[in-house]
Amino acid sequence: MTAFRSLSGAMFKGFFRDRLALFFTFLFPLMFLVIFGLLFRDAGADKQKIAIVGDSPIVAAMEQSGVFELERFNDEPAALQKVKDGDIPAALVIRGQELDLRFASSDQVQAATVVGIVNGFVDKANVVATGQPPAFNLKTEKVEDSSLKPIQFLTPGILSWGVSVSAVFGAALTLVSWRKKQVLRRIRLAPVGAGTVLSSRLLVSIGVALLQGVLFVALASTPLFGLQLSGQWWLAIPLLVMGTLAFFSVGMLVGAFSKSEEAASGAANLVVLPMAFLSGSFFPVEAAPKWVQTVSNLLPLRHMNDGMLDVLVRGKGIEALALPSAVLIGFTLVVGFIASRVFRWED
Amino acid sequence: MTEERAAVAVSDIRKSYGDLHAVDGVSFTVAEGEFFGILGPNGAGKTTTLEIIEGLRKPDSGDVRLLGENPWPRNSKLLPRIGVQLQASSFFEKLTAKEQLQTFGSLYGVSAATAASYLELVGLTDKANEQENKLSGGQRQRLSIACALVHDPDIVFLDEPTAALDPQARRNLWDVLREIQKRGKTIVYTTHYLDEAEILCDRVAIMDNGRILAMDPPAVLVRGLDAPTHVTLQKGALSLEDAEALPGVEETHENEVSLSISTRRPAEVLSTLAERGALDGLQVRTATLEDVFLNLTGREYRA
Ligand SMILES: Nc1ncnc2c1ncn2[C@@H]1O[C@H](COP(=O)(O)OP(=O)(O)OP(=O)(O)O)[C@@H](O)[C@H]1O
Numbered sequence: 311m312t313a314f315r316s317l318s319g320a321m322f323k324g325f326f327r328d329r330l331a332l333f334f335t336f337l338f339p340l341m342f343l344v345i346f347g348l349l350f351r352d353a354g355a356d357k358q359k360i361a362i363v364g365d366s367p368i369v370a371a372m373e374q375s376g377v378f379e380l381e382r383f384n385d386e387p388a389a390l391q392k393v394k395d396g397d398i399p400a401a402l403v404i405r406g407q408e409l410d411l412r413f414a415s416s417d418q419v420q421a422a423t424v425v426g427i428v429n430g431f432v433d434k435a436n437v438v439a440t441g442q443p444p445a446f447n448l449k450t451e452k453v454e455d456s457s458l459k460p461i462q463f464l465t466p467g468i469l470s471w472g473v474s475v476s477a478v479f480g481a482a483l484t485l486v487s488w489r490k491k492q493v494l495r496r497i498r499l500a501p502v503g504a505g506t507v508l509s510s511r512l513l514v515s516i517g518v519a520l521l522q523g524v525l526f527v528a529l530a531s532t533p534l535f536g537l538q539l540s541g542q543w544w545l546a547i548p549l550l551v552m553g554t555l556a557f558f559s560v561g562m563l564v565g566a567f568s569k570s571e572e573a574a575s576g577a578a579n580l581v582v583l584p585m586a587f588l589s590g591s592f593f594p595v596e597a598a599p600k601w602v603q604t605v606s607n608l609l610p611l612r613h614m615n616d617g618m619l620d621v622l623v624r625g626k627g628i629e630a631l632a633l634p635s636a637v638l639i640g641f642t643l644v645v646g647f648i649a650s651r652v653f654r655w656e657d
Numbered sequence: 658m659t660e661e662r663a664a665v666a667v668s669d670i671r672k673s674y675g676d677l678h679a680v681d682g683v684s685f686t687v688a689e690g691e692f693f694g695i696l697g698p699n700g701a702g703k704t705t706t707l708e709i710i711e712g713l714r715k716p717d718s719g720d721v722r723l724l725g726e727n728p729w730p731r732n733s734k735l736l737p738r739i740g741v742q743l744q745a746s747s748f749f750e751k752l753t754a755k756e757q758l759q760t761f762g763s764l765y766g767v768s769a770a771t772a773a774s775y776l777e778l779v780g781l782t783d784k785a786n787e788q789e790n791k792l793s794g795g796q797r798q799r800l801s802i803a804c805a806l807v808h809d810p811d812i813v814f815l816d817e818p819t820a821a822l823d824p825q826a827r828r829n830l831w832d833v834l835r836e837i838q839k840r841g842k843t844i845v846y847t848t849h850y851l852d853e854a855e856i857l858c859d860r861v862a863i864m865d866n867g868r869i870l871a872m873d874p875p876a877v878l879v880r881g882l883d884a885p886t887h888v889t890l891q892k893g894a895l896s897l898e899d900a901e902a903l904p905g906v907e908e909t910h911e912n913e914v915s916l917s918i919s920t921r922r923p924a925e926v927l928s929t930l931a932e933r934g935a936l937d938g939l940q941v942r943t944a945t946l947e948d949v950f951l952n953l954t955g956r957e958y959r960a
Pocket residue numbers: 674677678679697698699700701702703704705706744
C-alpha cells in the first residue's frame with residue numbers, strides 16, 4: 311500500500327513537472343476546443359435577420375419571440391440597399407397600420423420563411439385587435455433535439471480525444487523511457503508486483519483524465535462558448551475512467567513495441583489521429599459514407615464520444631452508458647491481454 | 658566457508674550472445690561478510706556475471722545460489738535482502754535526489770525519513786532538492802549507490818560504483834563501503850581500478866574474455882608474482898657502485914634524476930639505506946595488481 315501510494319505520488323510529481331506533457335495533455339486539446347468553438351460559434355445560430363423601418367406593437371412581439379434578429383434603420387432606402395446587397399434577406403417598412411415587407415428574390419426558401427413568419431405575427435396581432443378570444447390556440451415548447459449547437463457537440467468529442475491522447479501517450483512514453491533508463495529492471499529487483507507499478511501509473515492517467523474533464527467543461531461553459539450541461543453530467547465520470555483504461559492499454563501495447571520515445575510518439579499519433587477523425591471527435595461522421603460508419607463503430611473512441619454526448623449534453627440517463635461501457639471494457643481486456651503478452655522488461 | 662554460509666555460490670555459469678561468450682564458465686563463492694571484487698577491462702563479462710547472480714539474467718547453463726536460493730526466475734524472497742546498483746544509473750523522471758531515495762525506499766517499505774537519511778551517507782545533503790538530471794555524473798553515481806543501500810540489504814551488488822568519481826568522493830565512498838562491511842554485510846563489486854580493489858577487497862577475481870584468470874586476496878596475488886620491489890632514490894644520494902654492493906640488490910639503474918634499485922628483500926635494503934642516511938627522494942614501488950594482470954594476460958592493463 312505504501313509502495314502504491316508513493317509510486318503514484320512520484321509519478322504525479324513527475325507528470326506535473328513535465329511542461330511538455332502538461333502542454334499536450336491540457337493546452338493542446340483546449341486549443342482545438344477554442345479554435346473549433348470560435349469557428350463554429352455562429353453556425354448553429356440560425357436566427358432570421360430582418361431590417362426594420364418604423365415602429366409598431368408587432369415589432370415588439372417579433373423581438374420578444376427571439377425568432378428574428380432585428381436591425382433598425384431610420385430611412386427606407388438604407389434598409390432596402392441592405393436587402394439589395396444581400397446582407398439581410400428582408401426589410402419590414404412600417405407606416406402606421408400599413409406594413410410593407412420587401413424581400414430579396416434570390417433565395418426563395420428564405421424569402422418564404424420570412425414572409426410566413428411575419429404573416430403569423432400580423433395575423434396574431436389582427437386577432438388581438440378584434441378583442442375576440444382566438445378560435446385555435448397553438449402552444450409551443452422547446453425540445454432538446456439531436457442536432458446540437460456546435461459547442462455541445464465539440465466539447466464531448468474533443469474531451470474524449472484529449473483523454474485518449476494523454477492516456478495513450480502517457481502509458482507508451484512512460485513504458486519506453488522506463489525500459490530505456492533501466493527503471494523497469496531496477497523495479498523488478500524490488501519486492502513490488504508488476505500490478506502495483508501498473509496500477510499506480512494508471513491512477514495518474516485517471517486523475518489526469520478527470521482533470522481534463524473539469525477543465526474542458528469549465529472552459530466550454532464560459533459565456534464565450536456557452537456549453538449547456540444536461541442534468542446527468544456526472545455520468546461522464548465512469549466514462550472518463552473506462553476510456554482511460556482502454557487507451558492506457560493501447561499505450562502499453564504501443565510502448566511494448568517501440569524502441570525509443572520518438573518511435574513511441576510517432577506510433578501513438580498514427581493510432582490516435584485517424585481514430586479521432588473516424589470516431590467523429592471533431593466533425594460528425596453521420597454524413598460520412600457507409601464504410602466509414604462501419605469502421606467508426608469498431609473504434610473505442612467512437613463509443614466514448616457517443617456516451618459523452620449522451621450524458622453530457624443530450625440529457626440521457628445511465629442506460630446510455632451500457633453500450634460504451636461494454637465496448638470500452640471489452641477493448642481494455644483484449645488489448646491489455648495482448649500488451650501483457652508482448653511486454654518486455656528490457657531491450 | 659561451508660556451503661550454507663556462502664552468500665554467493667556460482668558454478669560454471671555461461672552466457673553467450675550469438676557467437677560471443679560473454680561469460681564462459683565462471684565459478685566462485687563469496688562468504689558472508691566478505692568484500693569481493695571483480696576486476697577486468699571493458700567487455701570482460703563483469704556486468705553479465707553480476708546480473709546473472711542478481712537474477713536479472715538467466716544463465717545459459719550453470720548453477721547460481723544467492724543466500725542459498727536460486728535467483729532465477731525472479732525470487733521475491735531474495736529481493737528485500739539484496740541491494741543493487743546497476744551500471745547505468747536508473748532514476749524516476751523529474752524527481753529530486755531526496756524523492757528518488759524515498760520512492761525506491763517505499764518499494765521496500767522504508768519510511769521517508771529513513772530513506773532521506775541516506776543522503777548524508779553519500780554526502781548529498783545539499784543536493785536533496787535538486788532534480789536528478791541536474792546532478793553531476795559523480796553525484797548521480799552516489800545517489801544511485803544510496804538507492805541500492807536504502808533498505809539495508811544483507812548483500813550489496815555494485816557495478817562500478819567508483820567510476821566517474823573524483824578522488825575525494827572516491828575515498829569517501831571507500832569509507833562508506835568499509836562501514837557497510839563492518840555492519841556484517843556482504844559486498845560484491847566490480848571496478849576498473851586495480852589499486853582500489855587492492856585496498857578494499859578481501860578477495861578479487863580478475864576477469865578477461867568471460868573467464869576468471871585468477872582469484873585470491875590481492876596481497877596473495879601480488880606475492881605470488883614474486884616480482885621485485887623497486888626502490889628509487891634521488892640521484893647522488895648514493896653512488897651506483899655503493900648501490901650495487903648493498904645486500905639483496907638484484908639490479909640497479911641510474912638516469913639523470915634518479916637511481917633505482919630492484920630487490921626481493923626490500924626490508925634489508927631499506928634498513929641499510931637508513932643506516933647510511935641515504936634516503937633522499939626515497940620512493941618504494943612494490944608489485945601491484947597491474948603487474949599481476951600483465952603477467953596473466955601478457956598485455957598492459959587498460960581500464
Ligand atoms: N544484451 C547483450 N546483447 C549482446 N551482447 C551483449 C549484451 N550484454 C553484453 N554483451 C556483450 O557481452 C560482453 C560482456 O559484457 P559485460 O557488460 O558483461 O562487460 P563488462 O565487463 O561489464 O564491461 P564494462 O567494463 O565495459 O562494463 C561484451 O562483449 C558485450 O558486448
